[in-house]
Amino acid sequence: MSRYLALLGSINIGGNRVKMVDLKAAFADAGFGDVTTVAASGNVILDDDRDSTTIEVQMESVLKQQFGFDSCVMLRSRDEVRAAIEENPFHGTGPQHGSDKMVHSIFLSQQPEQTRVDALIQQHATKGSERLAIGDRVLYLDYVHGVGVSDLSNKFLRRALGCTGTARNMNSLKNILSKME
Structure with a gap:
């Protein structure tokens, strides 16, 4: 499995309020491995073996379905x-x-x-x-x-x-x- 950072846009600014414990649980429930959040600004570390575009689309879908807002997700590797x-x-x-x-x-x-x-x-x-x-x-x-x-x-x-x-x-x-x- 690859280790990634998912950078979520517009988290906890404007109307896009979400607790990191809830964010972590939603992504873990969606099947992402070893989910960790860092700070309260939409930084999610996770393990997954799928391609980055698939992961980004799924994470954006989870945000829409579970929390009711649109957010961009930028996935980057440790090296990036x-x-x-x-x-x-x-x-x-x-x-x-x-x-x-x-x-x-x-x-x-x-x-x-x-x-x-x-x-x-x-x-x-x-x-x-x-x-x-x-x-x-x-x-x-x-x-x-x-x-x-x-x-x-x-x-x-x-x-x-x-x-x-x-x-x-x-x-x-x-x-x-x-x-x-």
């Missing part, structure tokens, strides 16, 4: 979670790197077209202090002054890139990765 930390160009030490709370990896449902990424980076270069870079199905973003004061909202990024995403900061990802290992 590690890469989302290590390959983030804004994470690390030194003056060119941001704080672990402000530096995010936004996991994407698909790889966006490079022309859309280039347009987003070029358009935003004169509008804000945030820094952006693209990886493999992940957008790296240093919010610099905080998510709450940024124009780069989830809705804005979805329109600009043409795909869905869900973000985690470096503190969260390091915690999740330690639980996966």
Whole structure:
């Protein structure tokens, strides 16, 4: 069995409230193995041997049927979670790197077209202090002054890139990765 992290979008924000104990039970009842939740923001570690698309679709179905809301699910392997930390160009030490709370990896449902990424980076270069870079199905973003004061909202990024995403900061990802290992 493979070990995965399922990143659920929009959990415990807006009207999508769910207790992690209930989330864990719902996924265990649906047949996923060794289900663990990390924090209350939709991070689910699980074991399964099916392909990632099948797992994502089933998890989204469980969320709709058991809790009554739509949520995107981004499934990533342990190596992909590690890469989302290590390959983030804004994470690390030194003056060119941001704080672990402000530096995010936004996991994407698909790889966006490079022309859309280039347009987003070029358009935003004169509008804000945030820094952006693209990886493999992940957008790296240093919010610099905080998510709450940024124009780069989830809705804005979805329109600009043409795909869905869900973000985690470096503190969260390091915690999740330690639980996966």
